[in-house]
Amino acid sequence: MSDESAADSGEETDPQSAIDAQGERRRAELDDRIFDHNAGDEQEGIPFVGAGPGDPRLLTVAGMELLQEADLVVHAGSLVNSELLDEYCDHAKTVTSIGKDLEELIPLMRDAHREGRNVVRLHSGDPAIYGAALEQMDALEHEGVSTYIVPGVTSAFAASASLRTQLTLNEVSNHVAFTRPQGKTLTEEDDHISEFVEMGDVTTCIYLGTHAVADTMDRLIEDGHDEDIPVAVVYHASWPDEDMMIGTIGTIGEILEEAGHRASAMVIIGDAVTGAGYERSFLYDGWANRGDDGAEDEESTADETTETTTQ
Known part of the structure; x- marks a missing residue:
């Protein structure tokens, strides 16, 4: 996708217009970054980090590193354990997103990013599950601010x-x-x-x-x-x-x-x-770990082996 945006031309847009515009772009073409980066890459822009389910130790290493480098952390309020904020964000300015709409959140993050500050958007759990992350990302992207997702452990x-x-x-x-x-x-x-x-x-x-x-x-x-x-x-x-x-x-x-x-x-x-009533899987069954002696015909078991080794 092109980096051209309303922000480049000096024209301000409201978040809903930005979301609509980004939606049309998504229909027209894929974002090149899909093929250039994977989920573990360090990237330019504002990361949308999954804080995990609650325990600070269940935050990913990537998320921890980004929080430790952050100047501004916009977080999901009480949905994020305060112990996590105390441990990893005590050096940064923290702002809760609870009670704020897109019209307030987008300029907050956009302006801080333009000022050269490291901004992290911290969601509870994983941003991909009921996180309402994409609408924020689309609105920021339309304003010329790159974004990306750092996954987290969902509840x-x-x-x-x-x-x-x-x-x-x-x-x-x-x-x-x-x-x-x-x-x-x-x-x-x-x-x-x-x-x-x-x-x-x-x-x-x-x-x-x-x-x-x-x-x-x-x-x-x-x-x-x-x-x-x-x-x-x-x-x-x-x-x-x-x-x-x-x-x-x-x-x-x-x-x-x-x-x-x-x-x-x-x-x-x-x-x-309860975990009751399950059957032993093929993954660690004898035939999956068989040696040369007594091996079954490879052609007849190829499909089963492929399925087993990809579980």
Whole structure:
């Protein structure tokens, strides 16, 4: 994509116009930087860094290095552990993005960058999952400010680690769905949680839905789903005050109500919650590690070997 922008010509644009313009450019051509850089590269511009789920030790090395070099850190408020800010950002000016719209955030970051300061936009979890990062990046790019993403650990992965299980398990869960429940920003028609559960071999990870757990479970029961399907609600996964609630579709609503949490929890539905009933994978089975003696015909097992070695 061209670096030409409204900022180059001296004409100021509002964020929505910038987002619309960048959207048209995305339809017309791919950004050359897609082929020039990978996710671990140091790049020019403002990095959008995933802070991880909460524990400062789960911040990536790349994210830590960028924060240590930052002059201004615009962060996601209470969604980012204050211990992380204290440990890595005590030398920098920190500004919360909570309560600020794009019309305020974009000039803040743009002007600081133009002044030669190292700016980091710090998102909770990973910016690619319900992060609303791309609209900020597009608005900045339209103003002539380069941006890029530094991935982070998303809360579903921290929750599965705390549960001491996998989100995918052989013969239990072949798929993972990241979703959110219906509400102000998601219509009933766009809520597919019941469909994911119906598939049987899907681990459903629900973001932004702590307040709606009871209603979501009631809808699943109304749709005829087994009330004994395991459900975990992990509040503040990896934070010091992490709270683990484990039940079923039929019981988790009451368990969560007693705990009193209304936000900041990951909801996981499916048999992978308990990790029961899985089968040994082919990855470490005998035939995958076979030697020359007794080796099977290579041609007949080529497809299976390819699948195994790429798991």
